[in-house]
Amino acid sequence: MTGLVHAEGVVVAAQQARLAARQVAALPTGVKNAVLGTLAGLIESERDAIVAATEADVAAARSDGYPEAKVRRLALSVAAVSQMAEGVRQVASLPDPVGAVVSSARVPSGLEVRRERTPIGVVCMIYEARPGVTVDAFALCFKAGNACVLKGGKEAARANALLGGLVRRALDAHGCPAHAAVILPALSRQDLMTLLGRSESIDLVIPRGGHEMIRFITEHTRIPTLAHAHGVCHIYVDQRADLDAAVPICLTAKASAPSACNAVECVLVHRAAAERFLPALAEGCRAAGVQLRADAAALPLCAGAVAASPEDFGREFLDLILAVAVVDDLDAAVGHIHTHGSGHTDAILTRDAAAAERFTSLVRSSCVLVNASTRFNDGFQLGLGAEIGISTSRLHAYGPMGLEELTVSRFVVHGRGQTR
Amino acid sequence: MTGLVHAEGVVVAAQQARLAARQVAALPTGVKNAVLGTLAGLIESERDAIVAATEADVAAARSDGYPEAKVRRLALSVAAVSQMAEGVRQVASLPDPVGAVVSSARVPSGLEVRRERTPIGVVCMIYEARPGVTVDAFALCFKAGNACVLKGGKEAARANALLGGLVRRALDAHGCPAHAAVILPALSRQDLMTLLGRSESIDLVIPRGGHEMIRFITEHTRIPTLAHAHGVCHIYVDQRADLDAAVPICLTAKASAPSACNAVECVLVHRAAAERFLPALAEGCRAAGVQLRADAAALPLCAGAVAASPEDFGREFLDLILAVAVVDDLDAAVGHIHTHGSGHTDAILTRDAAAAERFTSLVRSSCVLVNASTRFNDGFQLGLGAEIGISTSRLHAYGPMGLEELTVSRFVVHGRGQTR
Numbered sequence: 001m002t003g004l005v006h007a008e009g010v011v012v013a014a015q016q017a018r019l020a021a022r023q024v025a026a027l028p029t030g031v032k033n034a035v036l037g038t039l040a041g042l043i044e045s046e047r048d049a050i051v052a053a054t055e056a057d058v059a060a061a062r063s064d065g066y067p068e069a070k071v072r073r074l075a076l077s078v079a080a081v082s083q084m085a086e087g088v089r090q091v092a093s094l095p096d097p098v099g100a101v102v103s104s105a106r107v108p109s110g111l112e113v114r115r116e117r118t119p120i121g122v123v124c125m126i127y128e129a130r131p132g133v134t135v136d137a138f139a140l141c142f143k144a145g146n147a148c149v150l151k152g153g154k155e156a157a158r159a160n161a162l163l164g165g166l167v168r169r170a171l172d173a174h175g176c177p178a179h180a181a182v183i184l185p186a187l188s189r190q191d192l193m194t195l196l197g198r199s200e201s202i203d204l205v206i207p208r209g210g211h212e213m214i215r216f217i218t219e220h221t222r223i224p225t226l227a228h229a230h231g232v233c234h235i236y237v238d239q240r241a242d243l244d245a246a247v248p249i250c251l252t253a254k255a256s257a258p259s260a261c262n263a264v265e266c267v268l269v270h271r272a273a274a275e276r277f278l279p280a281l282a283e284g285c286r287a288a289g290v291q292l293r294a295d296a297a298a299l300p301l302c303a304g305a306v307a308a309s310p311e312d313f314g315r316e317f318l319d320l321i322l323a324v325a326v327v328d329d330l331d332a333a334v335g336h337i338h339t340h341g342s343g344h345t346d347a348i349l350t351r352d353a354a355a356a357e358r359f360t361s362l363v364r365s366s367c368v369l370v371n372a373s374t375r376f377n378d379g380f381q382l383g384l385g386a387e388i389g390i391s392t393s394r395l396h397a398y399g400p401m402g403l404e405e406l407t408v409s410r411f412v413v414h415g416r417g418q419t420r
Numbered sequence: 421m422t423g424l425v426h427a428e429g430v431v432v433a434a435q436q437a438r439l440a441a442r443q444v445a446a447l448p449t450g451v452k453n454a455v456l457g458t459l460a461g462l463i464e465s466e467r468d469a470i471v472a473a474t475e476a477d478v479a480a481a482r483s484d485g486y487p488e489a490k491v492r493r494l495a496l497s498v499a500a501v502s503q504m505a506e507g508v509r510q511v512a513s514l515p516d517p518v519g520a521v522v523s524s525a526r527v528p529s530g531l532e533v534r535r536e537r538t539p540i541g542v543v544c545m546i547y548e549a550r551p552g553v554t555v556d557a558f559a560l561c562f563k564a565g566n567a568c569v570l571k572g573g574k575e576a577a578r579a580n581a582l583l584g585g586l587v588r589r590a591l592d593a594h595g596c597p598a599h600a601a602v603i604l605p606a607l608s609r610q611d612l613m614t615l616l617g618r619s620e621s622i623d624l625v626i627p628r629g630g631h632e633m634i635r636f637i638t639e640h641t642r643i644p645t646l647a648h649a650h651g652v653c654h655i656y657v658d659q660r661a662d663l664d665a666a667v668p669i670c671l672t673a674k675a676s677a678p679s680a681c682n683a684v685e686c687v688l689v690h691r692a693a694a695e696r697f698l699p700a701l702a703e704g705c706r707a708a709g710v711q712l713r714a715d716a717a718a719l720p721l722c723a724g725a726v727a728a729s730p731e732d733f734g735r736e737f738l739d740l741i742l743a744v745a746v747v748d749d750l751d752a753a754v755g756h757i758h759t760h761g762s763g764h765t766d767a768i769l770t771r772d773a774a775a776a777e778r779f780t781s782l783v784r785s786s787c788v789l790v791n792a793s794t795r796f797n798d799g800f801q802l803g804l805g806a807e808i809g810i811s812t813s814r815l816h817a818y819g820p821m822g823l824e825e826l827t828v829s830r831f832v833v834h835g836r837g838q839t840r
Binding site: 022025026105107109111113118119120121203204218219222224225226242245248249251252253256338356360361362364365366367368369370371372373375376377381382383393394395396398399400408409410411412413414415416417418419420 | 644676
């Protein structure tokens with residue numbers, strides 16, 4: 001679907017996705033994998049055209065005065081396109097979640113009760129900039145037996161239209177319904193509202209983008225939404241931490257990807273460890289170009305740090321900036337995390353098993369780590385094989401959403417004439 | 421909490437529930453079970469007072485001119501109160517879902533990755549009439565490690581206040597936070613909106629009631645909502661059905677509880693079975709006082725039936741009324757269900773395993789049954805032990821919600837200094 005879409009077009013497109021979803025749900029695994037294989041091949045053979053389309057998007061965005069950070073997210077290098085194809089093949093290689101038996105039992109009435117995974121139905125993803133999401137989201141939704149409605153940003157229109165065309169060719173090559181993937185072009189605010197009102201056709205909305213975009217969407221739809229919101233991640237360095245290991249863990253958790261949602265934003269240090277740990281952390285930060293913002297107790301121990309303001313705690317810096325504070329004990333660290341954390345990812349560094357146990361029992365973020373970097377909260381790193389994002393909703397999928405999280409369980413019950 | 425609650429009171433109450441939730445999440449199983457045991461005992465010892473409170477609610481509602489069907493749902497007999505206490509003991513006897521390990525693996529980086537069940541946090545239930553929900557919802561939410569905010573109908577105010585007091589006494593007897601259960605009195609529309617706006621304090625809203633109430637709530641909150649909406653349930657009688665068994669299945673699926681959401685609303689009959697099946701069904705319906713509304717093909721075969729109007733298909737009658745239609749084959753039955761069903765519960769009656777397989781593959785309602793009544797879609801009947809309702813959202817919990825569905829999974833990861 002290209003060109004202008006009117007409100008009516010949006011309604012029809014969502015209905016077509018609903019009809020296609022019924023067919024996709026019943027597709028054999030082999031057919032789904034064949035479509036993904038064809039798509040990976042098409043991405044590779046059209047690599048130069050894809051790169052050229054993203055370059056045209058980049059040039060247009062730059063001349064339209066988009067901020068450079070956003071412009072950069074529109075680009076796809078030759079290597080990134082190859083990786084995209086590889087990602088699609090990887091999804092094909094994962095086990096099909098549809099029909100997987102979650103549990104089964106014979107209940108007293110004699111019924112054989114089976115819970116099994118079934119597709120969600122129609123998944124609508126609304127995202128910005130990155131054109132790679134178009135392919136990733138389709139591959140995951142389709143493998144999990146869902147139809148998808150994909151609404152990317154208008155700044156990536158050329159790349160999304162091209163990639164959407166490849167998806168359609170891959171579906172067509174194996175006789176699958178074209179509307180298994182409805183790729184929508186840029187929509188007016190009014191048409192977006194129309195889309196968000198299609199609760200009879202769409203089962204789930206996944207917004208991925210900035211705060212404002214996510215907030216707008218959750219405020220304007222009755223359709224269930226799984227937000228991928230911000231991560232205010234903490235590392236607590238306990239009094240019994242291995243301090244030699246703690247410095248590189250804290251440093252890489254920030255510096256390896258400062259704007260990732262699983263990057264650490266605040267390091268909390270037990271008072272008894274502060275004098276030994278903080279000077280080493282400060283030294284490492286200086287070398288890595290990370291600015292430390294320290295509370296009053298930490299500041300004298302952190303060479304080169306600046307004084308933190310109260311707003312620096314609970315903040316996602318999205319930059320080479322790290323807040324640091326001294327706490328009296330584990331419970332004070334937990335209290336700080338309850339007050340300032342976002343329930344995304346938090347870690348404790350300690351050799352004390354009881355402290356680790358207490359921390360993981362009291363801090364119930366989507367991922368709680370012991371002696372490892374927060375940046376391991378990622379679908380690939382945690383073994384899901386792939387992810388469509390990291391959910392911060394404490395419902396359905398809390399943390400990375402992989403293939404299984406794009407399904408839901410239903411009951412299939414076999415009886416022998418039981419009445420009730 | 422009794423008496424008038426102002427907007428500020430609602431905000432504070434929700435915050436208190438959030439704080440209590442952190443403690444409830446970490447409570448040992450034994451403490452939770454002890455609270456439930458004490459509550460069951462209190463319900464029994466206060467049985468007469470509970471019955472008297474419901475009688476006062478009934479009298480007030482009657483004099484306020486409430487419809488008699490609603491007035492009846494306010495009543496609790498002596499037997500119903502005993503059953504309520506028994507239900508609480510049953511929840512105590514169920515396994516604790518919190519901390520249950522869903523999966524665990526060592527991933528290539530050497531991390532030990534465990535997925536385990538964790539409470540959702542604060543669950544807000546908004547319901548009408550039935551005061552028993554106050555106790556059932558608290559017991560299930562609490563056993564699953566959640567704090568709950570319970571907002572019953574103003575017509576059940578006396579019974580809810582009394583039951584809320586018993587819950588608080590049971591919590592207090594074991595040193596548990598009082599705000600593990602915030603029982604709100606009747607709220608103004610404005611205060612309800614304030615409650616629905618507390619996304620920082622409430623993780624999940626479960627509305628249980630009529631269409632309009634559910635619609636109002638899902639339209640006025642950004643908090644994730646699991647609706648318990650209507651059931652338009654079908655039974656398809658295949659050409660290879662055991663017709664002697666089919667008649668009592670269809671009859672009881674309607675007559676045993678005509679206003680239940682899992683009652684059958686429409687029977688579809690394969691053309692080849694119509695002549696033998698429909699006269700027997702009509703005979704049974706006449707005897708059971710069920711009115712049949714038949715399509716043109718079925719009408720001549722159903723003595724005593726009236727002609728169905730188009731609106732009779734896809735309708736939840738909530739009464740001793742059953743729609744019936746003749747279809748050409750299984751695929752036509754599936755098409756009818758896709759068009760008119762609500763994704764709640766659908767059944768096929770057949771001795772043909774391939775037909776059963778095709779039906780369960782194409783119809784993906786929350787519960788699909790083969791050779792059994794739709795009324796088995798119920799948490800107790802399907803072996804969940806108890807249920808807080810039957811969700812029709814294709815997310816998180818699709819179908820009966822038991823203890824497990826009042827939790828979500830999180831990742832707990834143990835490393836040995838892994839950096840990233």
